[in-house]
Amino acid sequence: MLNRFLSKNSWIIILTFWVAVAAIHFALLYQSFGVNLFLALFDSFVFNSIFSVFSVGIWFSLQFTRKVQRNWTERLSYFLAAIAFILLITIGSSILIMRAIGSDDMVYLAFLERSLTMRIIASVLIYLLLLSAFSLYQSINELRERIQREASLTEMLREAELNQLRAQINPHFLFNSLNSVSSLTIIDPSKAQEMVIKLSEFMRYSLSMADESLTTLGNELHHTGLYLDIEKVRFSDRLLIEKQVDGKCNDWPIPAMILQPLLENAVKHGVYSTTGISVVNLEIKCDNDYLLVGISNAYDPDSLPRKGTGTGLKNVSGRMKAIYRRNDLFSVKQTDHTFSVYLRFPLIIPS
Amino acid sequence: MSIKVIIIDDEPLARQLVKNFLSEYSDLEVLAECGDGFEALKAIQQLNPDLVFLDIQMPKLDGFELLDVLPSRPEIVFTTAYDQFAIKAFELNAVDYLLKPFSRERFGEALQKARSRVGKNLAESALAVSKLQNHIETSREAIERVVTRLGSKITVIPVDKIHYLEAQDDYVMIYSELGNHLKEKTMRYFEQHLPSNTFVRIHRSSIINISQISAVELYTKDTHLVSLKCGAKLKASEEGYKRLRSYL
Numbered sequence: 001m002l003n004r005f006l007s008k009n010s011w012i013i014i015l016t017f018w019v020a021v022a023a024i025h026f027a028l029l030y031q032s033f034g035v036n037l038f039l040a041l042f043d044s045f046v047f048n049s050i051f052s053v054f055s056v057g058i059w060f061s062l063q064f065t066r067k068v069q070r071n072w073t074e075r076l077s078y079f080l081a082a083i084a085f086i087l088l089i090t091i092g093s094s095i096l097i098m099r100a101i102g103s104d105d106m107v108y109l110a111f112l113e114r115s116l117t118m119r120i121i122a123s124v125l126i127y128l129l130l131l132s133a134f135s136l137y138q139s140i141n142e143l144r145e146r147i148q149r150e151a152s153l154t155e156m157l158r159e160a161e162l163n164q165l166r167a168q169i170n171p172h173f174l175f176n177s178l179n180s181v182s183s184l185t186i187i188d189p190s191k192a193q194e195m196v197i198k199l200s201e202f203m204r205y206s207l208s209m210a211d212e213s214l215t216t217l218g219n220e221l222h223h224t225g226l227y228l229d230i231e232k233v234r235f236s237d238r239l240l241i242e243k244q245v246d247g248k249c250n251d252w253p254i255p256a257m258i259l260q261p262l263l264e265n266a267v268k269h270g271v272y273s274t275t276g277i278s279v280v281n282l283e284i285k286c287d288n289d290y291l292l293v294g295i296s297n298a299y300d301p302d303s304l305p306r307k308g309t310g311t312g313l314k315n316v317s318g319r320m321k322a323i324y325r326r327n328d329l330f331s332v333k334q335t336d337h338t339f340s341v342y343l344r345f346p347l348i349i350p351s
Numbered sequence: 352m353s354i355k356v357i358i359i360d361d362e363p364l365a366r367q368l369v370k371n372f373l374s375e376y377s378d379l380e381v382l383a384e385c386g387d388g389f390e391a392l393k394a395i396q397q398l399n400p401d402l403v404f405l406d407i408q409m410p411k412l413d414g415f416e417l418l419d420v421l422p423s424r425p426e427i428v429f430t431t432a433y434d435q436f437a438i439k440a441f442e443l444n445a446v447d448y449l450l451k452p453f454s455r456e457r458f459g460e461a462l463q464k465a466r467s468r469v470g471k472n473l474a475e476s477a478l479a480v481s482k483l484q485n486h487i488e489t490s491r492e493a494i495e496r497v498v499t500r501l502g503s504k505i506t507v508i509p510v511d512k513i514h515y516l517e518a519q520d521d522y523v524m525i526y527s528e529l530g531n532h533l534k535e536k537t538m539r540y541f542e543q544h545l546p547s548n549t550f551v552r553i554h555r556s557s558i559i560n561i562s563q564i565s566a567v568e569l570y571t572k573d574t575h576l577v578s579l580k581c582g583a584k585l586k587a588s589e590e591g592y593k594r595l596r597s598y599l
Contacts, residue, residue: 172408175432176362179451183368236363238386271361272410275387 014052021126022048033111039102046101047094051123054086055130062134079131087123091116158322169206170264173231174199180234195233202226209256214349217284217291218250224260228280231267239271240279249286254345255323259293261312262341266297269339273300289347296340313341325350354469357398358384359391359414360406360430365451369404369430372458379462388412392420392505400425401469402446407431412498412507418443420500426468428461494544497525499532506532511549514563514581516541518556526583551598553577553591561598 026044029035035043061082065075095112102108177199184192205223209215228241263280270278283294317330324346333340356379360366366384373379382398385391388409395403403425407414414431418424429440432451440448446468447461497508512528522533523541542552552558563579567587570576575587577595587595 172432175451176365179368179432179453180362180364182452183364183371186371187367234362234364238361272408275389275410 018048018052033115035108035111036105039098039105039108042101043094043098046097047090047119050094051086051090051126054090055127057082057086058127058130059134062131062138083124083127086127087120090123091119169203173264174203176234177230180230184233191233195230198226198229202230206257206260213256214253215256216250217252217254220254220256220259221245221250221284224263227260228263228267235267235271238277239267240277241282242279243282245282245284246286249284249291252286252291252345252347253349254291255319258316258319258343259295261316262295262343265312265341266295266339269299270297274298291345291347293343293345294340296338298337299339300337316341316343323349353378353380354402354466355398355400356381356402356404357391357394357400357425358404359388359409359417360384360404361386361409362406365406365430369458372455373462376462388414388417389505391417392500393503395421395425396503402426402428402465404428404430407433407436407440412505415439415443416496416498416507420498420505422500426465428465493546497532497534499525499534501532506530508532510545511560511562513545513550513560514579515557515559515583515585517585526581551591551595553585553587553595555588557585559585561595567592567595 022044025048026040029040029043030037061078065078095116098112099109102112177195181192181195181199184195202223205226232239232241263282266280267278270280279298281294281296285292313332320330320343321327326346329344329346331342333342356373358366358369358381360369363386366386370381370384373381382400383394385394386409388411391403391405392412394400405414405417405427407429408431414429415436418427427440427443427445428447428449429436429445430449430451430453434450437448446465449457449461495510497510497513499506499508506529508525508527508529514526514528516526516538517524518538519533521535523536523538525532525534538552538556538558541550541558545558549560549562550558551561559577559579563581564577565580566578568576568578570586573589575592575595577585577587579585
């Protein structure tokens with residue numbers, strides 16, 4: 001705060017202010033009251049330099065009262081005490097000094113006596129002027145700081161959100177897949193090898209993708225395809241995937257790892273809510289403005305939502321909001337026996 | 352004497368692996384493989400195995416729910432990918448807890464432990480059942496569904512479909528959209544485990560789902576009569592009415 005107050009510009013403004021005050025002071029004394037040049041200069045210099053030094057106290061008193069957050073009456077009495085103190089010091093000491101300097105000039109000494117009231121009034125006015133200027137400056141500073149803090153907070157929040165939303169591989173999926181591999185090494189080693197390779201490629205993709213990194217629909221589909229292949233090995237004929245993908249949308253830019261959590265959610269809900277076959281449906285098409293993705297799965301309304309589900313959906317919806325800065329791109333539809341998620345990807349991604 | 356085994360897992364390859372590991376041992380006999388909790392329940396009741404390899408996360412009825420409705424329990428070895436259930440499993444006096452993927456050696460150790468317990472622990476398994484009961488009574492986790500068994504018929508009742516519960520001797524009768532089902536549990540258990548934002552104990556012998564209330568009227572000086580949408584009318588004690596009022 002102090003540093004900011006003492007910035008170069010502030011010094012120039014303060015100096016200009018006091019030079020102006022001193023000039024008016026001198027002019028009044030010299031022109032209107034007929035004080036001789038030498039004494040008028042000295043009077044103006046002594047009086048204003050002492051005042052200017054003590055006026056720094058106004059700034060600190062402002063800071064102090066703001067910090068301790070006193071109530072209005074306390075603040076007011078504090079300022080009154082401060083003004084009385086500053087005036088006493090300034091006027092008292094400058095009169096003493098000027099008496100010594102102008103001790104030969106009887107006319108000036110008489111003027112010094114007479115001008116006391118005027119000096120007090122002028123000083124109070126200058127004090128009030130400074131006080132309001134300082135508090136205005138302080139308010140502007142605080143406002144500026146608050147705006148800055150809020151801006152950085154929002155940015156931090158966004159980053160934290162994205163970090164939290166980082167698409168993560170579900171450990172349950174990973175360990176169960178490794179268990180399937182372990183089983184395959186005995187009964188079908190070449191299939192085990194194939195699964196390890198698919199798992200590795202899928203994991204490499206999900207690990208290498210930063211939160212906001214973009215990829216094409218085609219690339220994302222290739223890697224989610226690896227994921228689905230692995231799930232199909234785990235659940236064998238209990239899982240059926242139906243895909244309807246318009247090939248012309250393959251180059252559409254989308255955030256990486258945005259479809260996988262949704263497919264995982266659909267697989268989990270489907271497979272855990274029925275002992276029979278569960279079908280997961282993936283439909284993708286595009287027009288001039290949007291890429292449309294629909295993912296749906298049949299579910300059993302009687303079977304309850306499993307714990308921990310819903311976070312996948314929340315993550316994806318949060319990422320869509322954070323990346324595209326819109327909240328109308330993600331929607332969920334639930335009918336008696338189907339659960340569907342719809343995504344719309346605009347062509348342009350805000351930087 | 353051979354040890355009779357049932358393998359329960361919803362993933363075929365996981366079952367295959369256990370079967371493969373078991374094939375080394377000549378004194379073990381695999382009676383059945385089951386892909387879900389219902390199938391498993393039927394198989395255990397019919398085939399009466401000595402040892403069960405049990406996955407926890409399964410469709411419809413999970414491993415813990417399955418154990419809860421079993422009238423008599425074989426020795427259990429849990430096989431799961433998650434370590435978060437380990438403590439609960441040991442509280443249930445399981446033989447062992449295998450984390451997927453597990454090695455042949457680790458599997459052998461579990462089998463060794465099981466072998467030492469099978470056939471000579473009637474007293475111990477009685478203890479196990481009481482421990483199970485105890486565990487379920489004391490854990491304060493809210494339940495999402497209640498599994499009941501009548502003979503071989505299993506009903507899974509989601510808690511939001513329950514209208515009300517009434518004490519009947521050592522049992523609790525659950526009145527729900529799916530009908531009336533007896534469960535061998537205490538009122539205290541249900542009072543603690545049903546979601547406290549929808550269920551209120553209005554009387555020593557009854558707990559109601561507050562979303563089912565259609566009317567509440569004064570009955571005698573101290574008691575109120577609560578009418579439910581399903582037509583039932585239940586008395587609320589002075590204390591019970593106070594609890595109910597604080598919710599409404």
